[in-house]
Structures are given as C-alpha cells and as structure tokens.
Amino acid sequence: MSVVQIAVGRRRRQRRRALITGILALLVVAVYAASLMIGQTFYSPTEVWAVMLGQTVPGASFTVGELRLPRATLGLLAGLAFGMAGTTFQTMLRNPLASPDIIGITSGASAAAVFGIIVLSLNETAVSMLALGGALLTATAIYLLSHRGGFTGTRLILIGIGVAAMLDSAITYVLSRAAAWDLQTAMQWLTGSLNGATWGTVAPLALACLVAVPAMLVQGRALGVLRLGDDSATALGVRVGPTRIVLIVGAVVLLAFATAAAGPIAFVAFMAGPIAARLVGPGASPLLPAALVGAALVLAADLIGQFAFDTRYPVGVVTGVLGAPYLVYLLIRTNRSGGSL
Amino acid sequence: MSAAPTVAPPPDAATLRRPAGVRLAWMGGTAVVLALLCVASVAFGVREVTLDEIIAALGGSTNGISEAAVVARIPRTVLAMLVGAALAMSGTTMQAVTRNPLADPGILGVSAGASLAVVIGIAFFGLNAPYSLMGVAIAGAAGAAVFVYAVGSLGRGGATPLKLALAGAAISAAFTSLVSAVLLPRVDVMESFRFWQIGGVGGATWDRIGAVAPVLAIGALVCLATTRGMNSLALGDDLATGLGENVGRTRLVSSAGAIVLCGAATAVAGPIGFVGLVVPHLCRLLVGTDHRWLLPFTAVAGAALLVAADVVGRVIAPGSEIEVGIITAFIGAPVFIWIVRRQRVREL
Numbered sequence: 001m002s003v004v005q006i007a008v009g010r011r012r013r014q015r016r017r018a019l020i021t022g023i024l025a026l027l028v029v030a031v032y033a034a035s036l037m038i039g040q041t042f043y044s045p046t047e048v049w050a051v052m053l054g055q056t057v058p059g060a061s062f063t064v065g066e067l068r069l070p071r072a073t074l075g076l077l078a079g080l081a082f083g084m085a086g087t088t089f090q091t092m093l094r095n096p097l098a099s100p101d102i103i104g105i106t107s108g109a110s111a112a113a114v115f116g117i118i119v120l121s122l123n124e125t126a127v128s129m130l131a132l133g134g135a136l137l138t139a140t141a142i143y144l145l146s147h148r149g150g151f152t153g154t155r156l157i158l159i160g161i162g163v164a165a166m167l168d169s170a171i172t173y174v175l176s177r178a179a180a181w182d183l184q185t186a187m188q189w190l191t192g193s194l195n196g197a198t199w200g201t202v203a204p205l206a207l208a209c210l211v212a213v214p215a216m217l218v219q220g221r222a223l224g225v226l227r228l229g230d231d232s233a234t235a236l237g238v239r240v241g242p243t244r245i246v247l248i249v250g251a252v253v254l255l256a257f258a259t260a261a262a263g264p265i266a267f268v269a270f271m272a273g274p275i276a277a278r279l280v281g282p283g284a285s286p287l288l289p290a291a292l293v294g295a296a297l298v299l300a301a302d303l304i305g306q307f308a309f310d311t312r313y314p315v316g317v318v319t320g321v322l323g324a325p326y327l328v329y330l331l332i333r334t335n336r337s338g339g340s341l
Numbered sequence: 342m343s344a345a346p347t348v349a350p351p352p353d354a355a356t357l358r359r360p361a362g363v364r365l366a367w368m369g370g371t372a373v374v375l376a377l378l379c380v381a382s383v384a385f386g387v388r389e390v391t392l393d394e395i396i397a398a399l400g401g402s403t404n405g406i407s408e409a410a411v412v413a414r415i416p417r418t419v420l421a422m423l424v425g426a427a428l429a430m431s432g433t434t435m436q437a438v439t440r441n442p443l444a445d446p447g448i449l450g451v452s453a454g455a456s457l458a459v460v461i462g463i464a465f466f467g468l469n470a471p472y473s474l475m476g477v478a479i480a481g482a483a484g485a486a487v488f489v490y491a492v493g494s495l496g497r498g499g500a501t502p503l504k505l506a507l508a509g510a511a512i513s514a515a516f517t518s519l520v521s522a523v524l525l526p527r528v529d530v531m532e533s534f535r536f537w538q539i540g541g542v543g544g545a546t547w548d549r550i551g552a553v554a555p556v557l558a559i560g561a562l563v564c565l566a567t568t569r570g571m572n573s574l575a576l577g578d579d580l581a582t583g584l585g586e587n588v589g590r591t592r593l594v595s596s597a598g599a600i601v602l603c604g605a606a607t608a609v610a611g612p613i614g615f616v617g618l619v620v621p622h623l624c625r626l627l628v629g630t631d632h633r634w635l636l637p638f639t640a641v642a643g644a645a646l647l648v649a650a651d652v653v654g655r656v657i658a659p660g661s662e663i664e665v666g667i668i669t670a671f672i673g674a675p676v677f678i679w680i681v682r683r684q685r686v687r688e689l
Contacts, residue, residue: 097507097511102510102511102514145678145682146682154503154507155681155682157507158443158503158506158507158510158677158681159678159681159682161506161507161510162674162675162677162678162681163674163678165614165615165670165673165674165677166670166671166674166675168670169666169667169670169671170667170671172667173663173664173667176664177661190521191518191521191525266518267518309526311526313522313525313526314525316521317518317521317522317525320518320519320521320522321518321519321522323515323518324514324515324516324518324519325515327511327512327514327515328492328511328512328515331492331507331508331511331512332492332495335492335493335495335504335508336495
C-alpha cells in the first residue's frame with residue numbers, strides 16, 4: 001500500500017516538475033520574443049519571424065536582425081550559462097551562498113577577461129579562453145586553499161570571498177587605468193551588460209553552451225544524488241570522481257565564456273538556483289530549471305533596464321538590485337533555521 | 342569596574358601581559374617607522390623632488406613645481422595617517438566587541454553601508470557639506486553594523502565568527518551592487534564618485550582634514566575610554582558580568598566609537614578594506630591582548646600601514662598611482678584567508 005502511495009506521489013511530483021519546467025521554457029521564449037519586438041520602434045511578431053527566417057524586411061532587418069537578435073541571444077545564453085553554473089556549485093557544496101559570483105570564480109574570469117580586453121586587446125575568442133583559464137585557476141586555488149584538515153563548505157565560501165576581494169581590486173585597477181575606456185563603460189562591464197552585443201561576442205558563448213550544456217544535463221541526475229554526500233552517492237551507483245569533474249569543468253566553462261561575453265551579470269548565478277528549487281521542489285535535477293530561470297531573469301532584467309526608466313541601465317544593475325535583497329533574505333532564512341552555516 | 346586580568350588571569354597570561362619594556366619598545370619602534378614613512382610619503386611620488394626642495398616647501402615656499410608637489414603631498418600623508426589609525430582602531434574594537442577574529446569594518450559591511458549612505462545622500466539629496474556627509478556616513482555605518490549583527494546572530498550559536506563574516510560579506514556585496522545602481526546613470530558626477538568604489542586618500546585637502554579630525558578624535562576617545570571593558574568582554578559575558586562589568590553598556594559604547602571612526606573615515610577616504618582586520622592581528626602578536634596597550638598601538642600601526650600603502654601605490658606604477666584601497670586589499674585578503682584557514686570550522 002505504502003509503496004503504491006509513494007509511487008503515486010512520485011509520479012505526481014514528476015508531472016508537476018515537468019509542467020513547471022515547461023512553463024519556464026515558455027516564459028523564456030516569451031521574454032525572448034518580447035525583447036526582439038520591443039524597442040524604439042515596435043515590430044509585430046510576423047515581422048520578427050520574417051527576419052528570423054532570413055527575409056528582408058525594411059527597417060526591421062537591421063534593427064531586429066543586427067541589433068536586437070544578437071543582444072537577446074546573448075542574454076538568453078548568458079542567463080542559461082550563469083543559471084546552470086551557479087546551481088551546480090550551490091548543489092555540490094550544499095549551500096546557496098556557494099555560488100560562483102560570491103566565492104570568486106566569476107571574479108577570476110572577469111579579471112582575466114578585463115586583462116585580455118584592455119591590456120592585451122585580444123579578440124573575443126582569445127578573451128574567452130583567457131577568462132576560462134582565469135576561472136579554472138581561481139577555482140583550483142580556492143579549492144586547494146580551503147582543503148586543509150578536512151574540507152568544509154563554509155571555509156571554502158569565506159576563502160572564496162577573500163580571493164574575490166583581491167581579484168576585484170585587481171579588476172578595478174586595470175579598469176581605472178584604461179585610457180580608451182571611459183569610466184561608464186568600465187562600470188557597465190563590472191556589473192554586466194548586454195550593450196554592444198554582436199554575433200562576434202555571441203559565437204564563442206554559443207559554442208561553449210553547445211558543448212557544455214548537454215554534457216552537464218546528462219550528469220544532472222547524478223548531481224541530485226551528489227547532494228546526499230559522497231558515500232551515499234557511491235552506494236547509489238554514482239561514480240563520484242568523474243561526475244564531479246565533468247560538472248565542475250562544465251560549470252566553469254559556461255561561467256567563463258558567459259563572463260567574457262557579457263561581463264559578470266550580478267547575482268544571476270546566485271539567484272537562479274534557489275528560485276528554481278523553490279519552483280520545482282527538491283529531489284530533481286536542478287540544472288534545467290535553474291538554466292531557464294537564469295535566462296528569463298537576464299532577458300526580463302534587460303527589458304526592465306532598457307525601457308522601464310528614464311535612463312537606460314545595464315542589465316547587471318537590475319539583477320543586482322533584485323539580487324541584493326534576495327541575498328539578505330536567504331541569509332536570514334538560512335541562519336534562522338540553523339541551516340548550513 | 343574592576344580590571345579583569347588581575348582578578349582572573351587567563352591561562353596565557355604571558356601573551357596578555359608582555360613586559361612593559363617590550364611593549365614600549367614596539368610602540369617606539371612603530372612610531373619611528375611611521376615617521377620614516379611620512380618622510381617617504383612626502384619625498385616619493387610621481388614627481389621626483391630633492392631634499393632641499395622638501396625643506397623649502399616645509400618652510401612654506403611654493404615657488405617651484407616640486408615644492409608645490411611636496412606641499413600637496415603633506416595633507417595627503419596626514420589624511421592617510423588619520424584614516425589608517427581610525428580604521429585600525431575601529432577594527433580592533435569590533436574584534437573585541439564581537440569576540441570575532443574576522444571582524445573588520447570592510448568585511449562586516451560597515452564601510453559599504455557608509456558608502457551607500459553617502460552616495461544616496463549626494464545623488465538624491467544633494468548633500469555636499471563635509472559634516473552632513475559625515476553624519477550620513479556614520480548613520481549608514483551604524484545601520485549596516487546593526488543589520489549585519491542582527492542577521493549574523495540569528496539562529497543557533499549566536500553570532501559565530503563565520504556567520505558574522507558571511508553575513509557581512511553578503512551584505513557588503515548587496516550594498517556595493519546598490520552603489521553601482523545609484524552611480525551608473527549619473528555620468529556627469531561619476532568621475533568624482535569613483536572614489537566611493539575604490540577608496541583613496543588622493544583628494545585630501547586641509548579643509549577636509551579639519552572637518553574629519555574632531556569626529557575621529559571623539560570616536561577614538563570613546564574607544565580608548567572603554568579599553569578596560571573590552572578586556573573584560575574577552576573573558577566571556579558571564580565572567581565579565583560576574584566581575585561587575587556592565588556588558589551591554591560596554592558593548593554599546595565601544596561599538597558606537599568604532600562606528601563613528603569607521604563612518605567618518607569612509608566619508609573622507611571611501612571604502613578601504615582589510616586595514617581593520619590585518620593591523621589588530623599583527624599588533625596582538627607584538628604587544629599582547631591587553632586592549633589598554635593594544636588600541637593605541639593599533640592606531641600607530643594602522644597609520645603606518647596606510648601611509649606605506651599610499652607610498653607603495655605611488656612608487657610601484659611609474660607615472661601613475663594605485664589607490665590605497667587596492668593595495669590594502671592585496672595585503673589584507675591573504676591575511677584574511679590565513680585566518681580563515683586557522684579557524685576550526687564546524688560542518689553540519
């Protein structure tokens with residue numbers, strides 16, 4: 001009897017999860033379409049569709065095809081990448097504060113990218129590779145520094161915060177010395193922005209997503225199991241070592257390429273995971289819902305930043321203003337429940 | 342109010358009470374170092390100056406460019422000393438009050454609170470008088486401190502070092518993000534605001550020093566007046582209460598002093614991190630943990646550290662300057678990591 005009940009409950013939860021994931025996907029498509037249509041001039045869905053099919057529409061071909069399409073695609077991919085990478089770290093370290101933008105991995109990617117853009121004036125692909133190197137190096141350094149006499153998530157987070165402080169001041173230094181960049185561009189880059197997106201900036205990120213996203217989704221179930229701890233995961237048939245390496249490398253790749261293309265869009269990696277977990281409930285693989293939440297967040301925040309106020313804000317400011325109170329709320333809730341601190 | 346250490350000597354009495362001679366020697370030595378650093382701060386910079394020109398400039402002459410450069414460097418050096426001393430004393434007091442080795446105005450988000458309050462004050466309320474800015478900064482610092490402490494002490498175990506540091510770092514990140522949101526659309530004023538993101542002493546003038554010095558002096562006196570209480574707090578609340586210490590009042594008064602120091606320093610120099618973390622730890626190794634000695638000593642050492650950071654920032658990159666906030670982050674973050682590594686961390 002009870003077995004049947006469990007089975008029924010599980011099926012109900014799975015249906016619910018599938019339903020919510022579907023709704024999220026629809027939401028992402030809707031916001032993506034909206035950011036193609038809305039702008040100085042409004043284009044109808046038929047016009048946008050015609051442009052996407054490659055037909056020539058007067059006016060819309062340039063505005064939608066050359067300006068809005070790369071921008072929206074960059075937002076979509078960066079959101080997917082940040083959401084997926086963030087939730088991977090959060091799940092693996094079993095702490096929502098362990099998102100890559102708080103423990104300094106994003107800062108590592110940013111520092112390398114800023115150095116590549118300003119000091120070495122590299123092209124997009126080279127900058128992405130450099131950002132990847134910086135992120136991997138930072139992740140390794142944080143891991144090694146926090147691994148001493150046993151490994152704890154809290155220590156890793158604090159050490160990450162220290163490393164992030166150092167890297168951030170290095171970024172600030174390089175940006176403040178950049179003669180060619182005016183301060184506003186520099187600050188936009190620091191908060192993350194989709195301005196000036198071209199197919200050239202989108203291409204490396206799209207490639208990285210093509211490789212890393214499927215590889216990680218395959219491991220999604222294992223990630224859910226890793227949450228139970230290494231021993232339980234091994235007992236349940238997960239090969240802990242390889243799984244973890246695939247997931248971490250995949251997450252770092254996504255993070256580095258997204259950062260190189262759009263800057264470290266504030267708090268998306270941090271927010272997407274917990275929001276997705278709230279929506280779909282515990283137990284399932286958090287990767288796909290978190291990626292969708294991330295994409296919806298970035299696209300919606302970009303729309304808000306561009307059109308909701310008198311001045312145009314870069315997307316990172318909007319996500320930052322949304323993320324900051326959420327971070328505080330999460331901290332209060334975690335502390336009150338005596339949770340993972 | 343009885344002197345705690347004499348009533349109940351803790352096990353490591355040797356580190357608490359270094360011989361007075363040793364302490365005096367360290368104090369004198371640090372003061373000499375500070376004096377040398379001040380000379381260096383006036384002598385080194387983007388422009389090379391000769392000894393004669395320094396002496397002439399100190400005599401009030403501003404004829405040559407070099408002499409003018411020296412005259413410009415003097416207020417900067419004074420401000421670096423004041424800010425360094427204030428941040429170090431603030432950090433020491435916060436560490437004593439929270440009994441937390443990771444306490445620091447930067448890490449606990451107090452500087453970020455002050456920064457945010459000032460930026461909002463300037464951007465939305467058009468404040469620019471030094472005293473109103475300082476008032477706003479101190480209010481912001483106090484708000485952030487109360488908030489971080491409240492959040493960090495929720496739940497089991499009260500305000501453990503790690504919880505407090507985590508709460509501070511998170512709130513700091515949140516505030517920094519809000520500062521960018523306020524600043525970004527204001528291109529015209531952003532150049533003058535940049536300072537609210539990095540922190541530096543380059544914009545020092547005698548007017549600003551004159552405005553901030555009395556406030557810093559009040560904060561410093563409040564902290565110095567409660568050093569005995571801080572020593573009692575180190576024994577734990579129960580024991581301190583048993584020794585006749587009014588724990589709540591001591592905490593309140595000391596934190597108020599620390600917040601005034603940090604807020605005023607942030608109002609004139611922007612957010613400068615890690616000084617309040619590094620200096621007390623270093624000084625405790627040298628003169629022990631008796632706050633009656635430690636606090637004045639950290640003031641001298643903090644002044645020396647910030648002047649040194651300022652000089653390094655001017656010398657290390659030829660032709661330009663690196664803000665002190667960047668240098669202190671590079672010195673301080675490794676120390677922070679080192680302290681975290683030494684902590685025994687509880688994992689669920």
